[in-house]
Amino acid sequence: MSNNARHGIEAGIARLLAQPWFSLLARIALTAAFWLSGIGKLADFPGAVGEVRGLTGLESAALVAAAVIFVQIVGSLLVIWGGRWAWLGAGALGVFTLAASLMAHAWWVKSGIERVRDFNTFWEHMGLIGGLMLAAILANRGMNTDA
Numbered sequence: 001m002s003n004n005a006r007h008g009i010e011a012g013i014a015r016l017l018a019q020p021w022f023s024l025l026a027r028i029a030l031t032a033a034f035w036l037s038g039i040g041k042l043a044d045f046p047g048a049v050g051e052v053r054g055l056t057g058l059e060s061a062a063l064v065a066a067a068v069i070f071v072q073i074v075g076s077l078l079v080i081w082g083g084r085w086a087w088l089g090a091g092a093l094g095v096f097t098l099a100a101s102l103m104a105h106a107w108w109v110k111s112g113i114e115r116v117r118d119f120n121t122f123w124e125h126m127g128l129i130g131g132l133m134l135a136a137i138l139a140n141r142g143m144n145t146d147a
Contacts, residue, residue, distance in 0.1 A: 023082070030131055031076035034093055038072030041065065055103050071096045079135055086139035094132040101125040 016022055041048035045062075048069065052061035071092050078089025105125065107118035 024080070027080045027082060027086075027135065030128075030135060031079050031089075031093065033128070034072040034096075035076035035080075038069045038076065041069045041072070045069075055100075068096070079132075082139065083142075087136040090132040090136040090139065094129045094136075097125050097129050097132070 041051075045065065048065040049061050052058065052065045052068065056064065058064060075089040075092040075096070078085045079093065101122050105118040105122040107115050107122050110118055
């Protein structure tokens with residue numbers, strides 16, 4: 001590839017990355033699993049309570065289910081809106097994802113195909129946490145542009 005062609009591709013990508021809609025699309029995609037899950041839990045709250053009870057063993061899981069829905073929806077909205085509080089939404093979703101992954105995908109105590117599935121899901125969730133960390137870093141950099 002010639003230097004001119006490579007420069008043209010790099011310039012095109014730089015233009016795309018500079019578009020506000022592209023950043024918004026990325027934030028919507030990053031949080032989609034959370035806000036879709038939160039909306040689903042809100043639509044079927046008894047099912048959400050049953051899911052929490054099944055993962056935690058708590059008999060009165062309604063408060064935890066409500067907190068999960070709150071974190072999933074409000075955390076997602078903070079990231080999607082961007083700006084000053086995006087780091088908070090990303091952090092809340094990251095902590096939630098870590099806690100949920102440790103409870104629901106403890107691959108180290110499983111065997112066979114269940115171990116393989118939970119291993120893959122656990123590490124996919126760790127990758128998602130990394131993406132949320134990057135979103136928080138970028139939001140923080142956007143707030144600290146004094147130079």
